[in-house]
Amino acid sequence: PLTVKSLYEQVHHARHGPISIDGWIKSIRLLKRIAFLDLQDGTSVNPLRIVVPLISNDDVQFLKNLKTGQTLSISNAIWQDTNNREQPFELQIKNPAESIKLIGPVSENYPLQKKFQTLPYLRSLPTLKYRTSYLSAILRLRSFVESQFMLYFQANHFTKVSPPILTSNDCEGAGELFQVSTNQALNSSSYFGKPTYLTVSTQLHLEILSLSLSRCWTLSPCFRAEKSDTPRHLSEFWMLEVEMCFINSIHELTSFVEATIKQIISACVDNQSELLPKQFVSLQEDDTSSTLSVDQEKQQIERRWQNLVNKKWQTIAYTQAIDILKKHHNEVRHFKYEPTWGQPLQTEHEKFLAGEYFKSPVFVTDYPRACKAFYMKQNSTPDDTVACFDLLVPEMGEIVGGSLREDNYDKLCKEMKERGMNKSGELDWYVSLRKEGGAPHGGFGLGFERFVSYLYGNHNIRDAIPFHRTSAGTID
Numbered sequence: 316p317l318t319v320k321s322l323y324e325q326v327h328h329a330r331h332g333p334i335s336i337d338g339w340i341k342s343i344r345l346l347k348r349i350a351f352l353d354l355q356d357g358t359s360v361n362p363l364r365i366v367v368p369l370i371s372n373d374d375v376q377f378l379k380n381l382k383t384g385q386t387l388s389i390s391n392a393i394w395q396d397t398n399n400r401e402q403p404f405e406l407q408i409k410n411p412a413e414s415i416k417l418i419g420p421v422s423e424n425y426p427l428q429k430k431f432q433t434l435p436y437l438r439s440l441p442t443l444k445y446r447t448s449y450l451s452a453i454l455r456l457r458s459f460v461e462s463q464f465m466l467y468f469q470a471n472h473f474t475k476v477s478p479p480i481l482t483s484n485d486c487e488g489a490g491e492l493f494q495v496s497t498n499q500a501l502n503s504s505s506y507f508g509k510p511t512y513l514t515v516s517t518q519l520h521l522e523i524l525s526l527s528l529s530r531c532w533t534l535s536p537c538f539r540a541e542k543s544d545t546p547r548h549l550s551e552f553w554m555l556e557v558e559m560c561f562i563n564s565i566h567e568l569t570s571f572v573e574a575t576i577k578q579i580i581s582a583c584v585d586n587q588s589e590l591l592p593k594q595f596v597s598l599q600e601d602d603t604s605s606t607l608s609v610d611q612e613k614q615q616i617e618r619r620w621q622n623l624v625n626k627k628w629q630t631i632a633y634t635q636a637i638d639i640l641k642k643h644h645n646e647v648r649h650f651k652y653e654p655t656w657g658q659p660l661q662t663e664h665e666k667f668l669a670g671e672y673f674k675s676p677v678f679v680t681d682y683p684r685a686c687k688a689f690y691m692k693q694n695s696t697p698d699d700t701v702a703c704f705d706l707l708v709p710e711m712g713e714i715v716g717g718s719l720r721e722d723n724y725d726k727l728c729k730e731m732k733e734r735g736m737n738k739s740g741e742l743d744w745y746v747s748l749r750k751e752g753g754a755p756h757g758g759f760g761l762g763f764e765r766f767v768s769y770l771y772g773n774h775n776i777r778d779a780i781p782f783h784r785t786s787a788g789t790i791d
């Protein structure tokens with residue numbers, strides 16, 4: 316069967332015979348002698364314009380009965396070129412009662428009428444919201460971005476791997492695990508009586524695989540028992556993780572991250588007309604409609620993408636970042652949390668650095684050992700920092716976290732011991748390769764929803780994943 320997108324792809328090709336196509340009514344407008352029916356099928360940002368001349372009273376009656384949201388099967392439609400750039404073609408239907416078949420009804424109060432809708436309202440319609448132009452476009456963007464990563468990694472000699480979701484480790488050591496089973500209850504719902512969790516990050520398994528494959532990546536669901544009910548946190552999210560062997564400096568890693576992300580955004584720029592929606596709902600989180608026109612909204616996103624690709628991103632060490640934050644805190648405006656060396660950066664700090672201070676994505680490197688995970692490689696400097704980075708972007712804060720991994724067996728064991736880890740040898744499998752052909756290696760994890768949401772400019776990652784899971788809200 317044809318899709319709406321396939322029709323748009325054929326715009327510059329030869330004439331068609333009668334066309335059949337299915338979709339949902341996006342809008343319908345009846346004039347005196349003619350009706351305009353906009354059909355969408357979710358494959359394109361562009362709706363399909365169908366023109367129906369109203370010849371008899373029966374035609375008028377038939378069209379009056381059609382409603383926004385109904386599912387139609389159209390046949391015998393004839394292609395017509397137009398001189399309109401926005402709408403380069405339309406389909407014409409002569410005999411509506413015969414050519415238009417209603418295959419799915421709608422209720423009286425179908426909520427997606429043609430009117431202004433806010434994002435909070437659309438989020439309350441989980442089964443329907445992706446029929447809007449604005450929200451369906453973000454899922455298509457996500458799908459596009461995923462395919463571009465695939466191409467990029469393939470071209471750069473990475474193997475895509477599928478590490479496990481069920482695991483016994485807490486990779487990040489933050490205690491945000493969802494437990495699947497304990498070692499006590501041996502019943503049908505537990506995992507064979509073994510302490511088991513949903514993975515928070517596949518990194519430890521990726522490290523092992525990279526010590527065989529050199530370069531590997533995955534895009535995997537990750538789970539965190541985050542209590543934070545914020546626009547940046549999900550309890551089930553997708554992380555793109557990369558692990559590379561024979562990496563010796565954080566700079567090699569951040570350069571790779573920058574090149575990779577720029578390549579993906581560059582592909583978005585090349586395909587922007589297909590990726591950006593024709594309609595924007597309010598980008599604000601309240602009930603006010605956006606003051607920008609559709610064209611202005613689009614231009615804003617296009618400009619953001621261009622800037623991200625063309626400008627050099629910033630890099631700064633954590634210690635310098637703290638100095639900048641402290642100065643701002645003391646001289647300009649108090650943060651809610653006072654910036655303090657040794658503490659993790661708060662979201663407000665991250666947004667300030669990337670958004671207000673640098674106005675650019677910024678890599679913050681070399682955090683104190685105590686505020687990062689156990690596996691990070693210790694710097695040889697006396698300041699007790701580790702070779703790591705977070706990539707911060709304006710309006711969102713952290714979207715990527717990565718590091719070199721401690722590849723010295725003794726140092727790694729010592730660090731784990733200090734943190735009370737591996738008491739019964741449960742992570743021996745992980746440390747073992749430091750003694751069996753170990754190699755300097757490193758990698759990173761990119762929060763997929765955060766990335767897509769940032770690119771799209773909406774900044775609430777709940778829109779970038781169908782059926783979001785958070786501590787607030789019900790589960791379907």
Ligand code: 4AD
Nearest residue numbers: 516518548549552556714715716717758759760762
């Ligand atoms: O910074 P994180 O915790 O790093 C890791 O898990 C490393 N093991 C990754 C690695 O080196 N292979 O998480 C990485 C990214 C964050 O920067 C953030 O974008 C995203 O994952 N993330 C979340 N996204 C949505 N909801 C949450 N609750 C998230 N927690 C982390």
Ligand code: MG
Nearest residue numbers: 705713715716
């Ligand atoms: Mg992090």
